[in-house]
Amino acid sequence: MKLTGYPLAVSRTDLELRGSIMTAVLDMAAAARSAGAALLFSSSYRSYDYQKSVYEREVKMYGQAAADRESARPGASQHQLGTVVDFGSITDSFADTKAGRWLAAHAGEFGFSLSYPRGYEELTGYRWESWHYRFITRPAARMQKEFFDDVQQLMLVFLHDNRAALEAKRLPAR
Numbered sequence: 001m002k003l004t005g006y007p008l009a010v011s012r013t014d015l016e017l018r019g020s021i022m023t024a025v026l027d028m029a030a031a032a033r034s035a036g037a038a039l040l041f042s043s044s045y046r047s048y049d050y051q052k053s054v055y056e057r058e059v060k061m062y063g064q065a066a067a068d069r070e071s072a073r074p075g076a077s078q079h080q081l082g083t084v085v086d087f088g089s090i091t092d093s094f095a096d097t098k099a100g101r102w103l104a105a106h107a108g109e110f111g112f113s114l115s116y117p118r119g120y121e122e123l124t125g126y127r128w129e130s131w132h133y134r135f136i137t138r139p140a141a142r143m144q145k146e147f148f149d150d151v152q153q154l155m156l157v158f159l160h161d162n163r164a165a166l167e168a169k170r171l172p173a174r
Helices: 019-034 048-062 064-070 092-096 098-110 138-147 152-161 163-168
Strands: 040-043 084-087 112-114 132-135
Touching: 019 098, 019 132, 048 064, 084 098, 092 098, 098 112, 098 138, 112 138, 138 152, 152 163
Parallel strands: none
Antiparallel strands: 040 084, 084 132, 112 132
16 A cells, blocks of 8 residues: 555655555554654565665675675565565664654554664674564564564564474464
8 A cells, every 4th residue: 555645754655565554554653643753654665676676776886795784685575575664764873863762662562573673683684774664463563572582583583493383283263
């Protein structure tokens, strides 16, 4: 869904997200606004071709090794899920803005998770990105905070490594 049809501050008119997460997006944006922390939506869904152009631009500007720390290769970007938002300036300084501090404290309440936290580059494969949030659902965000030190990648690794055992314990559909 195009974000321009909603009461959101957007940096570009072509930004889109999955319709299924729009309630959480709108709730979070309204709560941030009420707290005096306006969220600027700077990037969202990216097609394969768009991600390819972003990645190739990064490689050309910074070289392969640096690009691989900053930008996902096409087909491997969370942005291609349609459930990720980059907020604000898309620079390290975002963390120290009112919006950056508000998101760090409250995004999980709305089901959003910081994908690439500071100090976890070796685990995530990407440098810290204080502006990059992925919608994982409210229950998953609570579980991430309670059991995985609020680190998305730790939860994803656990789920991957324990998939068979978890599926064996799955309750039958009602």
